[in-house]
Amino acid sequence: MTHYIDGFVLPVPRDQLQTYREVVEKVAEIWKEHGALDYSEYVGDNSNLEGTRSFTDVANTKEDEVVIFGWIAFESREARDLANKRVAADPRMTDLIKPLTNTSRPIFDAERMAYGGFRSLVQSSNQSTV
Template sequence: MIYAGFEVINEDGPGGRLGYLDGVVVPAKSEKKDAYVAFSKQAAKVFIENGATRVVDAWGDDVPDGKQTDYKRATHLQDGEQVAYGWIEWPSKEVRDSAWAKVMEDERLSGGGDRGMDGKRMMFGGFAPLLEV
């Protein structure tokens, strides 16, 4: 098990019933945290416009070393970096699948600029909810 504590740096959207979830873990440059936050806020707008119900991004605050593995090793964290963690909530997998094509074409996210992170070491995936409380 990998666990850690994260400070929420951006949260957007009203939420609602969770039908599908995208998760992401990425190393980000500590000195570029403002750039990462700005990118996070821009990306959240794009996801919400395309059907996401909620987007949350968080910055590593209590990221311990594990015995077998941990977030630091999983992201190949380097000096001067911190682990960022986020998720996108969707009403369904169908809405998510349709939205991703549009999101990838959106100029606000496809342009260059400093995002404060290393996307080559990003981990992401889609998840179906198992439990609703």
Template sequence: MAVLFVVGLQAPFRSSREFSKKSFITCRFPEGANDYSVTPHINTQELTMSYIDGIVTAVPKANKDAFIQHAETADAAFMEWGALRVLECWEDDVPDGKVTDFRRAVQATDDEVVVFAWIEWPDKATRDAGMAKMMQAMDSDPRLNPEKNPMPFDGKRMIFGGFSPVVDFKK
């Protein structure tokens, strides 16, 4: 059974392969389509979507414990400021590409790993307010003060950006 998740709304599709809830959400799958072969059109103008900050950086392999401690300390502030989830991921299976790849994107050296992270916010307004608080707290909050909680990596090679989800499949 396919399930549509939209802003916390969970509703199973009926056997007719059609789901309609609150007139602004209508999804129809053609007969014979499997659950993930067709992307339904959803009018997102009336829906609130989460907002994602994505981060990729290179961290010296020897600094794994220091990185985890730094992230646990700093990420707690994002949670206080409205983030729904913060996930920090240590490189495990990151292949070298022929044209570009994660390692090249952050100029990782042989003694470094790639860390891929994201912060999920309930919406862009909450994210913008959280980031404003972060900028204000850089000197006053010890969790974010580089002198009290130094980054165990070269922040100049960190890449980051904000993203609006366009597809969100969940089980």
């Protein structure tokens, strides 16, 4: 089964990672309520491969930051578009995101986030899930 995903890469201050995680765990549940099949975020651990550009470069991370790589899977682009509208209108999202962006040291800086929607090209898995 092919899906549509929204993928993203962003920097998060290392000392704020736990706070970010607590918020994102709630955000993931909201996305799933509005139609996401899967919501995943990972912390960069080994992102340098000689001869390639790293996610740390893309996200312009600073010494005290880590890279987050994530995606949200949907049945289709149409399902994703509908979920995006619903999530944007959900007041819980505003309440959750505000503390991450409206501080003297923001945890989340959307201007340094890389984002895009992706349709399936190849899917090969040993698992029955996305």
